[in-house]
Amino acid sequence: MIREWAVRVLTALLAYHLSLSTCFSQSAFEFISRNRNFSASNYCIYPDSVQPTMTPPPAGKRPFYISHYGRHGSRYLSNRKAYDIPYRMLCRADSLDELTPIGQDVLHEMRIIISDSEGRWGDLSSLGKLQHRRIAQRMMERFPEVFQDKAYVDAKSTVVNRCILSMGSFLQQMAQMNPSLQVKMQASAKDMWYMNHQDKELRDSMMTSRSQQLYRAFCSTRERNPRLMELLFVDPDSVKDVVDEVWLNYYLLKAGLIQQNTNMHDKTYLIDLFTFEEIHQFWQMENAYWYFTYGPSLINGGEQPYTQRCLLRKIIEEADSCIRLPQTGASLRFGHETVLLPLTCLLGLNGFDYQTENLEELEEKGWWACLVFPMASNVQFVFYRSDVNDDDVIFKVLLNEQEASLPLPTEMAPYYHWKDFREFYLKKLETYDALRATRKK
Secondary structure, eight states: OHHHHHHHHHHHHHHHHHTOOOOOOTTHHHHHHHOGGGGGGGGOOOOTTOOOOOOOOSTTOEEEEEEEEEEOOSBOOSOTHHHHHHHHHHHHHHHTTOBOHHHHHHHHHHHHHHHHHTTOTTOBOHHHHHHHHHHHHHHHHHOGGGGSTTOEEEEEEOSSHHHHHHHHHHHHHHHHHOTTOEEEEEEOGGGHHHHSOOOHHHHHTTTOHHHHHHHHHHHHTTSOOHHHHHHHBSOGGGGTTTOOHHHHHHHHHHHHHHGGGSTTTTTOOGGGGSOHHHHHHHHHHHHHHHHHHHSOOGGGTSOGGGGGHHHHHHHHHHHHHHHTOSSOEEEEEEEOHHHHHHHHHHHTGGGTTOOOSOTTHHHHHTOOGGGTOSTTOEEEEEEEESSTTOSOOEEEEEETTEEEOOSSOOSBTTBEEHHHHHHHHHHHHHHHHHHHHHHHO
């Protein structure tokens, strides 16, 4: 039955798609046309099928230390709201005998998805564990000098279960590849001040009244889906009292997209309800939302990335300490996308510090949050020196295992001098702290 309605929907979508003269940008839309799951924003799965080429370091320099922050791996939906909202709307319409055959099949599909997720809300999936094992394997294979003999590994996680299990999977793979590693593992509220820092002042300024107004205007031309209403309901007008078109469209699409992370990844076809144009519009709204809330949006002051100032200081502090040690090793941290995205923006990796008041510019300028924070996403600082007495320590940054750029001058890209990094970013943090202190006077 499920496969039958998927075929019916795809047939209808093809006819609808051909009747439109699309005016969408051919950037993210092209990606989505090749793989609809790319539109899933923070529900995207990790792109570990891509094997990047690493740029050799300058002669004589060898890796000796890695500083890392990674998001937990693929998970189940953390809040059942995204399921309950469309499910209850469909149930109400069903009680009025207003569901079409496709609507009936979608209601059945939602029951299966909810049943599979029950008791697993927010849990790390088997795919999430595998993602971290693979990332650990590639890290050790690419930088074997860092993990030779009895190298020291300090691993910390936030106190959330899926992050702890991600850390466990990562370290399990490492121990399998080198049982001699000296591993310290911790998940404690004591570390939350930098592992998952919550800044009330910045959080309260995420969505100002002007921000909300501009965001609603941006979404107003993208959030409705009358075609979906016609597909699911016998008479869309008769169910308006029990079905909210905007939220049904939004949550049904979210419910379909997150399944790529769960046991239902090859058993559900909700995504087939939607055209590429509709999926692209969803992506645009999600991307704009993340830009407002955790990016450097000028509309709400451009300061949201500074929520991760404590983490950046900790990264610098621990690197300074480890640089002085003769032994090799790594600092591993496991947390959330709400940390990784603002950290990336604070660093200005790959231009993600781009600031604008025009949300229509984001796609064209390449500010695509989905490139930063898929499930299991990570930032890795890889440090190099010639020997323990080398004063010119250099490093490179990997974003999701791809060499990334920083807004720093360098004659050896993608490598940078650590002393230049320290000077630039400590000054940047000090300037922000001084500005914030001045405002409080």
